[in-house]
Amino acid sequence: MWKEFKSFALKGNVLDLAVAVIIGAAFGKIVSSLVNDIIMPIVGLLLGGINLKDLTFVYNDVILKYGVFLQSVVDFFIIAFSIFMVIKLASRFKRKEVVKVEVVELPVPAPEIVLLTEIRDLLNANQRSES
Template sequence: MWKEFKSFALKGNVLDLAVAVIIGAAFGKIVSSLVEDIIMPIIGLIIGGINLSDLTFTYGNAILKYGVFLQTVVDFFIIAFSIFMAIKLASKFKKKEAVKAEVAETPEPAPEVALLTEIRDLLKRQERGV
């Protein structure tokens, strides 16, 4: 059982996933700091010097912290946009690699096929009067 677990845990996909989770957690902290420390104070200044995270609504004993919610929504949109841009960039590189691989896989035609293709092209030009 230990050998099976070891082979599972050391597979490339599992290791890649673990690295992605760790990087994602660190990225989340960076984005949260960006939102809390830079973006939200700027938005607060724009709308009249209000600290959005302090916005609350009190009804009886209940306190609704809708400012913190707004900050979390902005945080989400920044993370979603960043992931979208990263995926878009990665897919762009994958397309380029796929085109390169396709060009590399296309074999050179046999000499007979190349000669027949040239003859066909010449006949087409003659038909058009070129």
């Protein structure tokens, strides 16, 4: 059982997935910082000095923090756009790799071989028509 687990855990796909999750988590932190520390303050300035994170709606004892939700939506769109651009860039490189496939030319047979092949084919055709 240990050998099976070891072969599963050390497969290339599992390791690639683990690396992707770790990089994705770090990327999420970078995007969150970009939104929280740069984009949203600029948006707040454009809206007249409003801090969107503090936007709330209070009804009786219920507090709805829709400013935090707006920041999460902006986070999502930035992450989605970034992933879209990375995938688009990767697919562009993938297409270039496929285009670079070498075409192997077959050697051209000597004229005598071509002539003998034609004669053989004609003889075979004559034998079939006589049968």
